[in-house]
Amino acid sequence: MPERPDKRMGLKEAVARLVRDGDRVYLGGFIQQDPCAAVHEIIRQGKKDLTVSKAAGLLSMDLLIGAGCVKRAITSYIWNPIPKPAHAFVRAVRQGIPRSVELQETSILALTLAYCAGALGLPYIPAKTLLGSDMLRRSPRLGDNEIKVSKSPFTGETCCLIPPLTHDVGIIQVQRADPSGNAQAWGFAGDTKYGMLSCRRIIVCAEEIVPPRVIEKDPDRTLIPAFRTHAVVEVPWGAHPSYTMGYYDTDWQFFHFYEEQTRTHAGFRSFLEEWVLGTSDRKEYMEKLGEERMEALRAPPWRAEPVSYGGFLRHRWLEES
Amino acid sequence: MRGSRQEEICPGVTPLEWMIVVASRQIRDGEVLLVGTQWPIVTALLAKRTCAPHAVICFEGGVILEDLPPRVPLWTADPVVGSSSSFQGDSLDILGAVLHAGVADRALLTAAAVDRYGNLATTCVGAYESPEMRFGGSGGACDFACLAKETMVIIEHERHRFPAQVDFITSPGFLHGDGSRYDAGLRQGTGPQCVVTTLGLFTFDERGEMVLSGTREGVCVEEVAAEVQWPLRVASGCRPLAGPTPEEIGILREVIDPQGVYLRNRKGAPHNRPSTQGTGTP
Numbered sequence: 224m225p226e227r228p229d230k231r232m233g234l235k236e237a238v239a240r241l242v243r244d245g246d247r248v249y250l251g252g253f254i255q256q257d258p259c260a261a262v263h264e265i266i267r268q269g270k271k272d273l274t275v276s277k278a279a280g281l282l283s284m285d286l287l288i289g290a291g292c293v294k295r296a297i298t299s300y301i302w303n304p305i306p307k308p309a310h311a312f313v314r315a316v317r318q319g320i321p322r323s324v325e326l327q328e329t330s331i332l333a334l335t336l337a338y339c340a341g342a343l344g345l346p347y348i349p350a351k352t353l354l355g356s357d358m359l360r361r362s363p364r365l366g367d368n369e370i371k372v373s374k375s376p377f378t379g380e381t382c383c384l385i386p387p388l389t390h391d392v393g394i395i396q397v398q399r400a401d402p403s404g405n406a407q408a409w410g411f412a413g414d415t416k417y418g419m420l421s422c423r424r425i426i427v428c429a430e431e432i433v434p435p436r437v438i439e440k441d442p443d444r445t446l447i448p449a450f451r452t453h454a455v456v457e458v459p460w461g462a463h464p465s466y467t468m469g470y471y472d473t474d475w476q477f478f479h480f481y482e483e484q485t486r487t488h489a490g491f492r493s494f495l496e497e498w499v500l501g502t503s504d505r506k507e508y509m510e511k512l513g514e515e516r517m518e519a520l521r522a523p524p525w526r527a528e529p530v531s532y533g534g535f536l537r538h539r540w541l542e543e544s
Numbered sequence: 545m546r547g548s549r550q551e552e553i554c555p556g557v558t559p560l561e562w563m564i565v566v567a568s569r570q571i572r573d574g575e576v577l578l579v580g581t582q583w584p585i586v587t588a589l590l591a592k593r594t595c596a597p598h599a600v601i602c603f604e605g606g607v608i609l610e611d612l613p614p615r616v617p618l619w620t621a622d623p624v625v626g627s628s629s630s631f632q633g634d635s636l637d638i639l640g641a642v643l644h645a646g647v648a649d650r651a652l653l654t655a656a657a658v659d660r661y662g663n664l665a666t667t668c669v670g671a672y673e674s675p676e677m678r679f680g681g682s683g684g685a686c687d688f689a690c691l692a693k694e695t696m697v698i699i700e701h702e703r704h705r706f707p708a709q710v711d712f713i714t715s716p717g718f719l720h721g722d723g724s725r726y727d728a729g730l731r732q733g734t735g736p737q738c739v740v741t742t743l744g745l746f747t748f749d750e751r752g753e754m755v756l757s758g759t760r761e762g763v764c765v766e767e768v769a770a771e772v773q774w775p776l777r778v779a780s781g782c783r784p785l786a787g788p789t790p791e792e793i794g795i796l797r798e799v800i801d802p803q804g805v806y807l808r809n810r811k812g813a814p815h816n817r818p819s820t821q822g823t824g825t826p
Contacts, residue, residue, distance in 0.1 A: 253605045253635070254621035278635070279605075279683070300666075302680030304619055306582075313678045328667070330686040331604055332639040339636065350644060352690045355716030355728035358682060361672045372729065381729025410626050411606035412634035468626050475618075480826035512826065525627045 227403040227435070230455045234504065237426050237454035238264045241392050245294075247274040247366075249338075249422050250283055251395030253413020254304070255468055257283045258396040260461035260505040261428055266290040267500060274366075276390060278334045278414035281465060282481065285309040286499070288324055289491045295325040297365065297388065299334050305478050310485045320488050328362050329353065329370070333385050335414040337365050340387035341421035349375065349382040359383065393422030396461045397446065398469060399437070400429040404452025407444040410468030416446060425451050428458040430470050440532070460509050460517070471520040477512075557788055559742035560700070560807055561796060562760050564590060565788035567652075567698045567740040571596040575649040576642065578602050578688045581620045583698040584652035586796070586806045589616070593795050602642055604684035606634040616801050639684055643691045646731070651692035653685055653715065657705045658697050660774045661752050662717025662736030664689060665710035672712055682714050689715035690730055694737035701741035701771055708774035718752025725752065743768050745785060753777060758785040 232240075242248065242265055250258055262283040265273075272294040275287055280301030287293050288301075289311025301312040314320040329337075336348040353359045353370065363369045368386035375382055395415065397408040406427040408415070419425060425447060432455065438445060461467075464477035485491040502508040509517060564587050571577065571591040579588045579601050588601050592612060601609040603620040608631035613624045626632065642648050655664035656679050666685055670676030689695050695717075699705060717736045718725045726732055736754075739746040745758040756768055757779040769776040788796075801807050 255623065280681075298681065300681030300683045304621075306619075306680075308678065309680070316678055317675060328681050330682045330690075331635050331684040332644065332687040335635045335639065351729065351731065352639075352644065352687045354690060354730050355713065355719050355725060356682075356686045356690070357667070357672070357713040358686060361712070409632075410623070411603070411621075411632045413605045414635050416634055417636070466623055468623055472623060473618075474826075477826045516826075522623070 227449070229402045230404050230452060231402050231432065232454050232456060234261060234264045234428070234456045234458060235268075237456050238268055238270075241424050241426055241453055242268075242270055243391070244270055245272045246270075246391040247276065247389070249390040249393040249418045250275065250277040251393060251415045251419050252462065252465070253411065253415055254279045254281060255410055255466050256396045256408065256462045257281050257465035258394045258428055258461065259283050259286075259463060259465065260396070260458045260508075261394045261426065262286055263499045263502070263505070263508070266292060266495070276388060276418070278331045278418070280309070280312070282478070285311045285485075286495075288312050288315050289321070289485065289488075290495060290499075291321040293324050295327065297327045297334070299329060299331045303478055303482050304473075305475065305482060307482045310482070311491055314488060326362065327364050327366075329358050329365065330356070331414065333370070333383070334365075334388075335417060336385045337388040338414055338417040338421045340385060341389040342417040345387060347384040347386050349373070349384055351380070351382050353383050354381060388421060390422040392424040392426065393419045394426045394428065395419055395447070396428045396430075396458065396467065398429065398467060399431045399433045400427045400452075400455050401433055401435045401438045401449070402455055403435065404447070404449040404455050405435070405438045405445050406447040406452065407438060407441070408446045409444055412446070419447055420451070424453045426454045426456065427452050428456045428461045430459050430461065430467055432457045458505050461505055463509070463512070463520075468522075469525070470522055471517070472522060474516070474520055557793055558807070559760065561793060562788060563698060563700070563740055563742045564796060564807070565792045566745055566785060567696060568792075569595055570696055570738055570740070571599055571650065574598045576600045576602065576647055578604070578638070578643055578648045578651040578684075578692055579620065580651070580653045580683075580685060580688065582806070583654045585617055585620065586801055587652055587698055589800045590792070590796050593799060594792055602638050602648070604635060604638055604687075606637050607632055608638070616803070616805055618805060635684070639687050643687060646691070646693070648692045649694065650737070651688035651695045652698060653688055653695060654698050655685070655715070657707055657710050658699055658739055659706070659710045659717070660708050660754055661719060661721050662695075662697065662739065662748060662754055663710050663713040663719065664697065664715040664717065665712050667712045667714045669711055685715045689717065689736075691734065693734055695735065696737055697739040699739065699741055701743040701768075703771045703773065706772040718748065721752040723752075743771060747779065749777070755779045756782050758782060760785065761787050
């Protein structure tokens with residue numbers, strides 16, 4: 224067997240090599256596993272004119288918008304889950320601060336179907352959501368196309384034709400991956416599976432890097448197969464202040480802190496200076512947060528019963544013949 | 545507390561508790577529920593411990609809950625659902641194979657505002673391009689409202705939340721009434737079934753207009769009419785509804801939400817606890 228490519232690299236290198244100005248960027252994770260470490264690095268490197276796409280717009284989306292990296296945002300909502308407004312997003316929409324952002328907003332189902340169409344190479348997917356909503360009237364664009372209302376050629380019923388969405392690069396924070404890029408995630412996935420598979424280049428950030436045999440003994444958990452992955456980055460705590468199932472919980476206190484700090488653009492800038500630009504990587508960021516907080520957030524073990532995939536490494540019929 | 549009326553309606557029962565209990569009674573046993581965040585969570589959990597033990601709770605991110613979680617979820621994405629759900633997939637499983645497939649009996653939603661025809665706003669107040677107030681957006685709410693057989697809206701009764709017409713229809717109700725919902729292409733028979741507030745219970749007439757069909761004890765019809773921004777129609781059988789029983793209140797307070805995360809907005813609850821203001825620490 225030829226050796227598998229080792230795609231491990233640092234986050235700085237992965238972002239520098241794979242995220243380009245003007246790219247269409249998909250961010251994986253649905254509320255949980257928000258790829259915040261990678262987003263910090265995108266901001267540090269000053270990437271600009273990005274299209275950022277993600278059904279559940281939380282802190283990562285708000286940060287990128289407030290930092291001025293985003294030209295177009297594709298999403299179903301953007302908020303702070305405490306629940307309060309995502310202030311940078313609201314400033315961009317209402318006042319164009321720090322720059323105006325083209326907002327393409329639709330429902331989670333419509334967006335997930337758009338990613339699905341993009342991932343599968345389908346020209347569109349018909350669906351009976353959005354009908355009657357002002358999102359269809361006022362925000363029909365997805366990517367460079369518009370959602371259209373049409374009739375089924377089979378039943379004649381009215382439906383929306385959801386255009387495909389594809390992306391230049393996808394970034395995801397997962398529980399574990401092997402060095403060649405098989406990425407495993409668990410917990411509810413939201414729009415993540417088809418979102419990631421609609422991307423040409425993929426950066427996998429993982430809480431842990433594991434040997435290939437760990438992946439191969441439990442292949443059901445693999446979300447992204449290695450041949451689709453371009454970079455594998457070990458980033459423990461990479462989703463903070465959101466959570467990674469089985470590793471750490473949501474840091475509610477930090478969401479409150481962020482909400483308080485970012486009510487003005489000046490406040491947002493000083494948050495950015497301190498927590499993003501003022502730290503060189505996730506390790507430094509977590510050290511700044513402190514071991515005490517990390518300990519409070521660490522997930523207590525809650526293990527599944529092991530399953531058997533059946534060890535038919537030999538077969539009686541082959542032995543006999 | 546966020547409700548406009550803070551007086552207790554009978555010893556110990558707050559208007560918010562009244563709203564949750566009355567909403568939970570609308571749920572029938574065995575129903576498949578699509579549950580949004582905030583009030584819908586406590587409502588669905590209470591129903592599972594009272595009138596609808598076999599109801600199935602689905603969340604938009606890909607979760608199905610058949611049993612009560614060991615503690616109250618702080619939101620629909622709380623990791624506690626990961627250690628107590630019977631299914632975890634993705635949004636296509638829930639919004640597609642359950643909701644779009646027509647299997648969802650009832651959606652439970654709250655909103656920033658609801659209008660005369662049951663249309664919900666969670667996007668903005670004012671013009672879309674230059675909103676006076678901007679909220680998060682739809683999430684899965686529009687999908688719920690389009691596709692569930694019945695939609696129940698649970699919302700604190702404040703006059704500004706009840707405009708004659710919402711500025712932006714995030715999630716369609718009966719649109720402009722008179723069948724306009726079905727003319728837009730949504731499935732026949734779907735739509736808002738009721739709106740439960742801190743003042744009363746509303747249903748919809750054959751034209752799709754909201755009508756008052758029951759009030760909280762001690763609240764008069766005129767008082768409710770003053771809290772909506774259109775001439776309110778009142779159902780002929782409208783009367784004060786039976787209040788929460790001690791059993792329902794006991795379960796709500798002691799089993800479902802003992803910390804008062806939803807119902808008392810208690811400061812100790814993790815997502816209601818502000819950080820140390822002014823010290824510059826997270």
